[in-house]
Amino acid sequence: MYRNKFTGCLLGSAIGDALGMQTEGMKPAEIKIKFNVVFDYGRGRPGSNNETLRPGQYTDDTEQTIILARSIIAMGKFDPEDFSQRLLEHYLIIMRLPELNRGWGTTSLTACRHLADGTGWKESGEDSPTCGSAMRASPIGLLYPGRPDKTEETARMSSLPTHKNPESIAGAVAVAAAVSMAVTNTDPDVIIKTTSDLARKYSIKMADKIQSIDKVRHIPEINAFSILGTSIMAIDVVPCALYCFTKNPLDFPKTLITAINAGGDTDSIACIAGAISGAYLGVDAIPKKWLDRLENRDEIESIALELWGNS
Numbered sequence: 001m002y003r004n005k006f007t008g009c010l011l012g013s014a015i016g017d018a019l020g021m022q023t024e025g026m027k028p029a030e031i032k033i034k035f036n037v038v039f040d041y042g043r044g045r046p047g048s049n050n051e052t053l054r055p056g057q058y059t060d061d062t063e064q065t066i067i068l069a070r071s072i073i074a075m076g077k078f079d080p081e082d083f084s085q086r087l088l089e090h091y092l093i094i095m096r097l098p099e100l101n102r103g104w105g106t107t108s109l110t111a112c113r114h115l116a117d118g119t120g121w122k123e124s125g126e127d128s129p130t131c132g133s134a135m136r137a138s139p140i141g142l143l144y145p146g147r148p149d150k151t152e153e154t155a156r157m158s159s160l161p162t163h164k165n166p167e168s169i170a171g172a173v174a175v176a177a178a179v180s181m182a183v184t185n186t187d188p189d190v191i192i193k194t195t196s197d198l199a200r201k202y203s204i205k206m207a208d209k210i211q212s213i214d215k216v217r218h219i220p221e222i223n224a225f226s227i228l229g230t231s232i233m234a235i236d237v238v239p240c241a242l243y244c245f246t247k248n249p250l251d252f253p254k255t256l257i258t259a260i261n262a263g264g265d266t267d268s269i270a271c272i273a274g275a276i277s278g279a280y281l282g283v284d285a286i287p288k289k290w291l292d293r294l295e296n297r298d299e300i301e302s303i304a305l306e307l308w309g310n311s
């Protein structure tokens with residue numbers, strides 16, 4: 001059961017990241033002038049973090065999601081020690097070969113430096129409310145299909161090695177819970193309510209903003225995004241991703257096109273929206289043209305299948 005949901009989730013997440021990387025950091029008006037509407041893969045923007053990336057390539061969001069998923073497969077469960085070690089190994093590679101750095105954020109890099117200095121995973125995280133631990137949290141949701149309450153403690157632990165701010169933790173908890181419920185076709189309104197309830201323990205601001213999605217769902221998208229905010233902060237990225245999903249719950253392409261034209265942190269917004277939508281609709285809802293041209297598609301699919309096999 002759920003095989004197509006597991007592959008839909010991880011492939012959907014990577015596709016969202018790869019689609020969103022071309023508009024990362026742009027304002028909606030700039031996107032409109034340059035592209036009118038972005039609806040397919042494109043090259044990274046010159047002068048951005050992603051300038052060397054070709055159409056279909058993904059960024060740090062997918063790299064960290066893969067690191068987390070591989071750690072779960074190797075250990076048979078989530079093990080924060082092993083996960084931190086794998087983050088550190090990747091960090092050491094990009095310190096040696098900076099051209100391989102696909103936009104790892106300052107928070108993650110600083111935290112990994114602490115790991116390299118010998119700080120333990122409970123203390124290595126930065127107190128910075130960015131979205132780095134939310135963008136990679138989808139595999140935690142796959143560990144507990146239909147049991148969002150079970151994801152909470154694991155998602156919290158998965159945030160700590162890099163992000164110990166309560167808003168970041170709330171974001172990781174919300175994403176893992178949303179994926180867990182999407183796998184079992186939970187009603188999108190229930191997904192919103194439950195993620196908000198679980199996030200509230202860590203951040204009232206996050207919980208209230210997730211709940212406010214209900215109010216902005218029926219106004220023009222550009223206004224909704226300006227109310228929600230599209231910065232790299234977890235408090236913006238996670239509600240925006242949930243908004244994109246609940247606005248188009250039966251339409252994977254529309255969910256991602258909404259996300260990548262939002263402006264701001266479009267790769268992370270689309271990465272999370274793609275994970276939730278892919279888990280909800282399954283891999284068959286993802287256009288073939290996006291699957292076929294996604295970097296490392298086979299590898300991501302086989303990681304999803306190994307997670308599925310272990311579930």
Ligand SMILES: [Mg+2]
Pocket residue numbers: 059060061102103267268
């Ligand atoms: Mg990124």
